[in-house]
Amino acid sequence: MHKRIYLDYNATTPLSEEVKHFYISELEKFGNASSLHEDGRLESKKIEKARVEFAELVNCSANEIIFTSGGSESNNTVFQTMISLSKKMQRNTIVISAIEHPCVIESAKELEREGFRLIEVAVNPDGRINMDEYQKALSENPLLVSIMAANNEIGTVQDIQVLADLAHQSGALFHSDAVQAVGKISVDLKAWNVDYATFSSHKIYGPKGIGALYVKEGRNIEPLIRGGHQEKGFRAGTYNAPAIAAFGLAASLAKKELSSYKSHTWKLREALREGFLEKIPNIHVNGHESEVLPNTLNVSFPGAEGEAILLHLDLLGISVSTGSACASGSLDPSHVLMATGLGPELAHGSIRFSFGKYSTMEEVDYILEKFPPVIDRLRKMSSIPM
Amino acid sequence: MQEWLYSEVVKEHFTDPKNVLMENEDQWPCDGRGIVGNIRCGDQMLILLRVKDDVISDVRWKTYGCASAIASTSILSEAIKGMHIEEAYKLKPQDIVAKLGGLPSNKVHCSVLGDKALRAAINDYLEKQGRASLEGKEEVTVICSCLNITDKDLEEAYKAGDRSWADLQARTKIGTVCGGCKEEAMEKMHEFDHLYGED
Numbered sequence: 077m078h079k080r081i082y083l084d085y086n087a088t089t090p091l092s093e094e095v096k097h098f099y100i101s102e103l104e105k106f107g108n109a110s111s112l113h114e115d116g117r118l119e120s121k122k123i124e125k126a127r128v129e130f131a132e133l134v135n136c137s138a139n140e141i142i143f144t145s146g147g148s149e150s151n152n153t154v155f156q157t158m159i160s161l162s163k164k165m166q167r168n169t170i171v172i173s174a175i176e177h178p179c180v181i182e183s184a185k186e187l188e189r190e191g192f193r194l195i196e197v198a199v200n201p202d203g204r205i206n207m208d209e210y211q212k213a214l215s216e217n218p219l220l221v222s223i224m225a226a227n228n229e230i231g232t233v234q235d236i237q238v239l240a241d242l243a244h245q246s247g248a249l250f251h252s253d254a255v256q257a258v259g260k261i262s263v264d265l266k267a268w269n270v271d272y273a274t275f276s277s278h279k280i281y282g283p284k285g286i287g288a289l290y291v292k293e294g295r296n297i298e299p300l301i302r303g304g305h306q307e308k309g310f311r312a313g314t315y316n317a318p319a320i321a322a323f324g325l326a327a328s329l330a331k332k333e334l335s336s337y338k339s340h341t342w343k344l345r346e347a348l349r350e351g352f353l354e355k356i357p358n359i360h361v362n363g364h365e366s367e368v369l370p371n372t373l374n375v376s377f378p379g380a381e382g383e384a385i386l387l388h389l390d391l392l393g394i395s396v397s398t399g400s401a402c403a404s405g406s407l408d409p410s411h412v413l414m415a416t417g418l419g420p421e422l423a424h425g426s427i428r429f430s431f432g433k434y435s436t437m438e439e440v441d442y443i444l445e446k447f448p449p450v451i452d453r454l455r456k457m458s459s460i461p462m
Numbered sequence: 463m464q465e466w467l468y469s470e471v472v473k474e475h476f477t478d479p480k481n482v483l484m485e486n487e488d489q490w491p492c493d494g495r496g497i498v499g500n501i502r503c504g505d506q507m508l509i510l511l512r513v514k515d516d517v518i519s520d521v522r523w524k525t526y527g528c529a530s531a532i533a534s535t536s537i538l539s540e541a542i543k544g545m546h547i548e549e550a551y552k553l554k555p556q557d558i559v560a561k562l563g564g565l566p567s568n569k570v571h572c573s574v575l576g577d578k579a580l581r582a583a584i585n586d587y588l589e590k591q592g593r594a595s596l597e598g599k600e601e602v603t604v605i606c607s608c609l610n611i612t613d614k615d616l617e618e619a620y621k622a623g624d625r626s627w628a629d630l631q632a633r634t635k636i637g638t639v640c641g642g643c644k645e646e647a648m649e650k651m652h653e654f655d656h657l658y659g660e661d
Contacts, residue, residue: 381504383528385474387467391477401504402569403530409504424504430491456484457532459497460509 081394081439085432102318109315119317126324136265142307146287147255147276148179154272155183157298163280167219169193174415202364203232214246221376225257228364231372236268261332282326286319296345341371341431351444371431376422380454388450399426469563496582500608505531513571526589530569538576558614597638608639620654
């Protein structure tokens with residue numbers, strides 16, 4: 077049997093070999109990083125080293141990084157902070173895009189239930205923010221604008237620098253969920269000039285259960301988890317020092333490998349895209365043509381349903397994901413694809429291929445050999461005429 | 463593969479579907495044709511029947527949908543060959559689910575549409591013969607046709623304590639696609655009030 081081909085790196089990544097060995101060795105150590113004795117001090121030192129390593133990857137000061145349990149916690153912390161901030165700022169409008177990650181959408185909706193006004197800005201068919209709608213939303217004097225740097229499903233990359241600048245002109249704070257961007261494209265927080273940003277370790281070949289929140293110097297943040305002095309009181313809870321240290325190593329590798337990562341994954345992504353266009357009639361490539369994560373290819377195959385495609389690929393040993401409702405347990409297909417204006421048939425028939433640093437051209441060749449017959453067969457048995 | 467999402471029977475019928483029509487519909491002349499489903503929800507099924515002396519002699523089908531939709535139409539097509547149309551008309555989604563060795567509950571309402579397509583095909587056959595349809599002879603009545611939710615499902619929800627439209631939606635997802643069944647569903651609930659109501 078063929079070795080499994082993993083093309084779902086946007087869902088999660090394996091640990092880098094180097095990170096894995098380091099992480100395992102760190103698990104031998106158990107000191108509480110908050111303790112004053114040597115066992116504790118050694119762990120504390122590793123955390124501060126990791127903080128510097130991560131800050132270097134995203135170009136900010138180490139003291140602007142708070143370690144959290146991951147992207148969801150970082151996002152939730154920013155939105156919860158708005159409750160106390162709205163009184164101080166006398167503003168209560170929150171602006172998000174229509175294609176945010178569910179944890180941003182749900183956090184924003186929770187604020188809406190608390191009495192905030194929520195504005196969801198539409199995106200263009202390529203997934204980029206609709207600037208007319210964005211300007212209109214900003215004219216409502218929002219307290220916070222939250223726009224993801226790159227979309228997890230279609231890979232479209234936003235111009236965060238421009239969006240943050242406009243938000244600041246309206247007097248708003250700006251947050252960006254950069255979980256999918258970091259390690260895949262250049263993330264430069266100084267240039268972006270955002271107030272808050274969210275990151276996760278397991279998308280950059282680091283351990284799961286650890287992430288970071290960037291809070292620009294001087295900006296307010298309220299702890300989501302209280303009762304400890306860790307992270308200057310902004311995030312209570314005993315330090316997960318081995319995971320933080322491994323996250324730091326993953327970050328320094330990501331910085332070192334960024335340019336080779338970009339060219340490697342883009343080459344594979346483009347080979348797969350061109351192969352599909354050549355071998356499979358009537359397909360639809362989703363997302364922006366050039367402003368897109370180098371590793372992400374999202375394609376709709378009208379006439380075939382996503383879950384059925386995914387499970388056929390699964391039986392062939394290939395792991396991908398789909399925007400079909402049937403795969404999520406909900407009744408609606410991907411909110412991201414629907415927001416880009418795709419009809420339900422295209423959204424139900426969408427497959428996301430996300431490459432990683434361990435992907436190979438042999439894997440692309442294997443897919444281009446095995447995959448077109450799957451689509452052909454599903455289309456032939458489909459009740460929807462092509 | 464060490465683990466599969468559904469039962470082994472589902473896997474078999476998904477990877478090797480029986481009686482599926484790979485050609486265009488006009489390549490297989492039939493006596494009765496039924497099509498149901500909703501593209502918005504992601505599933506659609508077509509059933510074609512050949513009938514001799516009111517007994518189903520052969521069947522072909524086409525399905526747009528997920529693995530369990532494909533498998534459930536396939537297994538239904540095997541089950542109804544040689545069956546009298548009146549018997550076939552009474553097949554319930556639960557019968558198909560049982561043959562498949564079970565399905566996750568969120569899959570049943572949207573992917574097991576085969577029984578409805580089958581009933582449509584039988585009525586089409588009868589209509590072509592100038593005979594009365596079997597409407598009303600089915601074991602259940604579908605209330606929400608987008609998600610294949612029947613009066614039996616509503617009855618169970620009622621007995622579990624649901625009274626309002628919001629209760630029903632929370633439990634069964636009824637009416638969450640087109641919403642056109644609200645009135646009929648609430649009439650049914652009123653009927654259950656009469657049958658089972660405390661006051």
